[in-house]
Amino acid sequence: MSITAETDAGIESLSLAEQAYRALRDKLIMLDIRPGAPINDGQLAAQLGFGRTPVREALKKLEIDHLVISYPRRGTFATIVDxxxxxxxxxxxxxxxxxxxxxxxxxxxxxxxxxxxxxxxxxxxxxxxxxxxxxxxxxxxxxxxxxxxxxxxxxxxxxxxxxxxxxxxxxxxxxxxxxxxxxxxxxxxxxxxxxxxxxxxxxxxxxxxxxxxxxxxxxxxx
Known part of the structure; x- marks a missing residue:
């Protein structure tokens, strides 16, 4: 089953960035992406079937949600569960x-x-x-x-x-x-x-x- 009915309902009407955001968000929530794991936007784009631009936009939003964190010259990582x-x-x-x-x-x-x-x-x-x-x-x-x-x-x-x-x-x-x-x-x-x-x-x-x-x-x- 999908995580939520709202995730599936009207999904096609959402922007690619929003679709990528929801997909990545739920992977992070369920720890399918482990806390502290490095985030490679190219690999994620390939896995999820999105371009790199929607994935990058999604990651910016996920940082606001405290689900990922970016470090200059180091990259982006899934946040540790505190x-x-x-x-x-x-x-x-x-x-x-x-x-x-x-x-x-x-x-x-x-x-x-x-x-x-x-x-x-x-x-x-x-x-x-x-x-x-x-x-x-x-x-x-x-x-x-x-x-x-x-x-x-x-x-x-x-x-x-x-x-x-x-x-x-x-x-x-x-x-x-x-x-x-x-x-x-x-x-x-x-x-x-x-x-x-x-x-x-x-x-x-x-x-x-x-x-x-x-x-x-x-x-x-x-």
Missing amino acids: ITELAAVSELRRVLEPLAARKAAEAAGATLRAELSQLAREIEKLDDDRPEKHDLMRYDLSVHRAIYRAAGNPYLEDTLIRLDNLATRIWCLVLDKVPSVAGHITEHVELLDSIVDGDADRASGLALEHITSFEKTIRAVL
Whole structure:
């Protein structure tokens, strides 16, 4: 499966630089490009099927996201995953994730609610498919990005995507130490259904519980 529905939806209408950005962003988030690894724009362009110019433009944007870093005369590298960032990232997410869930429950249109409901039904079937941990993390990204989009505030969406990307990198770094990821993912079903039902208070509360649970799980294995 793709990481998100929004990544696939309307992808052809995006600029080549934006397509390259999204592809590279998700490789960096999931640690397919390992932290600290050198970034060769020519090799990436060949691997992804883009020209070097879109890839270079994508790398500039990824540097703003703190996912890559460039050094004069040394080149560009994937940033190191800094575990100490967890507290600062979680502090912001505890405020903004409930806000996004509330706004989605209050304002999402019928089409977006249908997408969220479909995503919830897919997650309910995960036990039968027994997906790998990294596939479960892709579902986690899918849910969060879908909720941010449904909130209808592009500034909130952009901020939360960047925070969630950093949090996911931390999660992926310790993924093999986490006993079970499935429970964290299935928590999303109730959250998604509360948004679809328009229950803003419940959606907000569940979003806060989810973020708090994530932070506790990570700290427990550090």
